[in-house]
Amino acid sequence: MKSAIHRDTWLEIDITAIQSNIKNIKKYYAKEKHVFAVVKADAYHHGAVAVAQAALIAGVHGLCVSNLDEGIELREAGIQAPILVVGKIAPHYLAVAQKYMLQVTVSDWQWLEQALAYSGKPVQVHLKYDSGMNRLGVKTHEEMQKLLMTLSNHESFEIVGLFTHFATSDDSDETAMREQYTKFIALLDTIGMNFQYIHASNSYGTIRLADDERTNSVRLGILMYGCADEPLDLPFTLQPAMGLYSRLLEVKQVRAGEKVGYGFTYTCTEDGYIGIVPIGYADGWWRKNQGRYVFIQGYMCEIIGRICMDQLMVRLPKLFAVMSLVELFGPHIPIQTVAKELGTISYEVMCGIDMRVPKVFKNTTEK
Ligand SMILES: Cc1ncc(COP(=O)(O)O)c(C=O)c1O
Structure with a gap:
């Protein structure tokens, strides 16, 4: 192993540990799903480009970042896989998202009203439902249908995904997570449409909802890096990276x-x-x-x-x-x-x- 450049203090990142965690999680818990590797914040500080490249080789379908700049860094490194910006971008940056083929999150009506001024080539969007965490997302079926209808009639947007996010999936008491999940499924039933990507689970959700057949994608973060702050009974050993x-x-x-x-x-x-x-x-x-x-x-x-x-x-x-x-x-x-x-x-x-x-x-x- 090379040592750090001019000072003997360094982070060692084991890339094959990340690949092994991905392969095992896919094999045991997400065989039929698209896995999006969450590489925001410089891949939880493991190095976004190196982790993204390794994760794609290990079989993930796409990547999640938190802002446009993080997505641009990956594109400039030559990565072509789908990249979703899970944070909120300012509507006036839609042309940037389009230029770099970054999928963006639509999570409220006020944002969309401003975004409708955008008239460039289509930007791919995922709609975000707030199933209880009170972070990004619309809270009612009516608001979601309004977003859906408006976007479906606008030629500069292409709806590719629908998602939500769990607040308590790492809690061994699964009640609150399952309530959020049930709300999300009820929304899917109301909408009655299919989407290329339907996703709810982060790492712990992926494990705890392995039998879920209503979503087709997961967003994998901390477990990919081999860390479990809360105990999990897994059929393989997580490898810290x-x-x-x-x-x-x-x-x-x-x-x-x-x-x-x-x-x-x-x-x-x-x-x-x-x-x-x-x-x-x-x-x-x-x-x-x-x-x-x-x-x-x-x-x-x-x-x-x-x-x-x-x-x-x-x-x-x-x-x-x-x-x-x-x-x-x-x-x-x-x-x-x-x-x-x-x-x-x-x-x-x-x-x-x-x-x-x-x-x-x-x-x-x-x-
Ligand atoms: C929207 C979203 N999805 C997925 C994740 C990944 O979560 P985890 O690292 O717990 O798997 C995060 C992380 O904060 C997130 O904000």
């Missing part, structure tokens, strides 16, 4: 009673060694990680003292060589553990790593 690593920059001896870091918040209780690691809150390794652990040479080593902008200090159990590998999360410290200890979810930890941390791709694309 992201690891965060650094190396010991300096190792020094300390005496009992010496203090460490800004504000002297840590006092050494015994003589020993500490290590300095070149990662800090400017890299997305927040000060809240103080007191947590990193993994070095088989030992869990406590992060001591305040985390600085670019560096942190760890207590070492013995003298380690400078340049020893430091795992912040990876095979020995799952990202879900980091997330739980920080009171958040793995999505936020991965997306929170700063862009200045380079990505090193491991096991690149299997053909």
Whole structure:
């Protein structure tokens, strides 16, 4: 594996892990469905172009991004698969969506009234129904039918999809998710039309609604990246794709009673060694990680003292060589553990790593 360019702190992205997760999820839970890989936010910070290319090779049908710029990045990298912008674009950018063949979300009437001024080549759209989350989407069958009728009579739009989004699919109590699903199916029954893409499920929905025959597509995010913050009983092992690593920059001896870091918040209780690691809150390794652990040479080593902008200090159990590998999360410290200890979810930890941390791709694309 190549190390990072000029600083020994890097994200390792295992591309074949992503491909293996996709293949297994498709095989066990979405055999008959179009899988859209959700690669918004730089593929949850795994690298949008690399992940999109690998996901397509692994058999996904299309991609989801959150805004036009993310879609344009994929098109400029030569990706030709269907790309849906699941966020809302400003109506005056419809020509841009058309130019880059990006499918857009239509989620309210006010937006559509402005969008009707668009008279270019047809833009493909997915209509969004709000089945209960109170985020994007129209809330009634009447509003949806009004959108449908208006768009069907407008030659600059082509309706290709209808979708909704679940708020609680990761909850082991499936009641609320199933209520949303039932509302979505009732809408489908009212409309009585077929669409190229009908989709409701994100990752957990895909697993929990594997027997659903009314939708024909799913939008797969976090499980593709190999992370499950909530327990899932799967017939295969999810493979986490992201690891965060650094190396010991300096190792020094300390005496009992010496203090460490800004504000002297840590006092050494015994003589020993500490290590300095070149990662800090400017890299997305927040000060809240103080007191947590990193993994070095088989030992869990406590992060001591305040985390600085670019560096942190760890207590070492013995003298380690400078340049020893430091795992912040990876095979020995799952990202879900980091997330739980920080009171958040793995999505936020991965997306929170700063862009200045380079990505090193491991096991690149299997053909
Ligand atoms: C509209 C939409 N669909 C699908 C997803 C993928 O969700 P997950 O990562 O939980 O699979 C997201 C992610 O936030 C989303 O906003």
